[in-house]
Amino acid sequence: MSNHTNTSHENIDEDKRDFIYIATGAVAAAGAAALAWPLVMQMGKAADTLAAGAIEIDLSKISEGQQLKMLWRGKPVFVRHRTSGEIAEAEAVDVADLKDPQTDDQRLVATPGGKLDPKYLVMVGVCTHFGCIPVGEQGKVDAQGQYGGWYCPCHGSHYDTSGRIRKGPAPKNLEIPPYEYLSDTVIKVG
């Protein structure tokens, strides 16, 4: 070391020096964290992605037994006009047997009259396993799985006529998106 440095160590206040180290380090850490925050958060959903969040669907155009598939937030929404047989099947299930227990009624939203309309089932058409789109076209028995609802071909999850998981690796029932009835036949999803 050169002769500019303080050679008499007795004059150094160690506590004061520790304080300076810690204070400097704390300011640097806080600064780094403050800078990291925007760098991390920019990866999240942008304003335009969030804004394109709602669609309206006219239910009267879907005939009995038919299913409508609409794109909502980059994912398909299934609107199924269920037959009376399918409704009866969904209601007859013992909830205690289910992996993700929900009654059929819990999977519906009330119409403006305050009643549930079990004819229309609205779900996000994305398998809760790894996000594939289940198949379930009416009239194709082999494409509806063992429970008459939907079948995910990726890893073999079977959903019943209420979109509840019955067999296979998916952990949850098909998701019900946030939606409301604008009239008896029009819904707004999102």
Next chain:
Amino acid sequence: MSGHPSTYEPKYAASKWLDKRLPIIRMGADFMTYPSPRNLNYWWTFGGILSLCLVAQIITGIILAMHYVPHVDMAFDSVQRIKRDVPFGWLIQPMHAVGASMFFLAVYTHMFRGLYYGSYKAPREMVWIFGCVIYLLMMATGFLGYTLPWGQMSFWGATVITGFFGAIPIVGESLQQWLLGGFAVDNPTLNRFFALHYLLPFVIAAVVGLHVWAMHHAGQNNPIGVEPKSKEDTLSFHPYYTVKDGFAVVVFLLIFAFFVFYQPDALGHADNYIKADPMATPPHIVPEWYFLPFYAILRAVPDKLMGILLMVGAIAVLFILPWLDTSKVRSMRFRPVTRLWFILFVIACFILGWHGALSPDQPVMGVKSVWWSRAATLYYFAFFLVILPVMGLIEKPKELPESITKSVLGEAS
């Protein structure tokens, strides 16, 4: 970088001047004269082959990036345009796509070689761990790159793999949407995947530097796993192994060229010639062939989170391998019983790869595919967690040769 006494002597005034300021020529010269064990066989040429693969992927990749458009409406068409309209695009695009497969073919060979000859054992644990890091980075890069052509398999592969993060309790969904930049795989996802796909190869190159540095510091392993003891046990890297590596590279490039020129799509999937459609999943999603064993492990358990944990565990177990294998003997040549278990392990990996491509319910020889995967998954973990720890304690290895020279020349030495 190399842990041996330097023999480089600068001859010219300019090289003497430089050597005092930045001994970069010395570093290269020391690298070329590195004393390598004299008994390295062709399994040892894959390090050089892998370096070539990395360079080839970076060069072809930079060229492709000059023509590729990372936008959901244009990505698919821009890749088709590269193949059809861009001068020599028909050659460069398959070189990159086939190159990814060849890269994995070489890395798997390299890893099995390390396993067989015990190259992960002391003092080479860091060499092995950096290798595992490179492998992880390669998997990430391969996955990100496969998304870019924006075909059906690209899109749904990306959906399924980012879905893994959604399985994490509590934070999963937010984390997944943060990674995607939206509610589902979409334009923001494609943009960031492109940026990361361009970045990671350079990170790999840096870790390769550490991998080679650690290897030169500890010294190379060799087929008998006995450390070199005298100068007779080693040969200068150049010209002995540059020539051997060169010959292996030529053979490797022949196979590479066969795929590029005659079967450019054989290692891909036909569905990736259909533009990505977020409204329809292909009936049978499969990942690229080099992920199939892990895909089989993922599907072997009927529970989402458990499946992911097992798959992650299958890679994580590689990192702790140096501490799982209790045997002091490196090479399987001298471990007659463990050698058989090792061969079974390779077969289990192939079974996993085979069944990763099948539908879980498909029967094979009267047994559902998923049960084949379960049996092979069980063996995969048993090999690392039971067989290697136990065999090291109970197996009586064959007698090791006195030295590398003795093992090569016998009594003539």
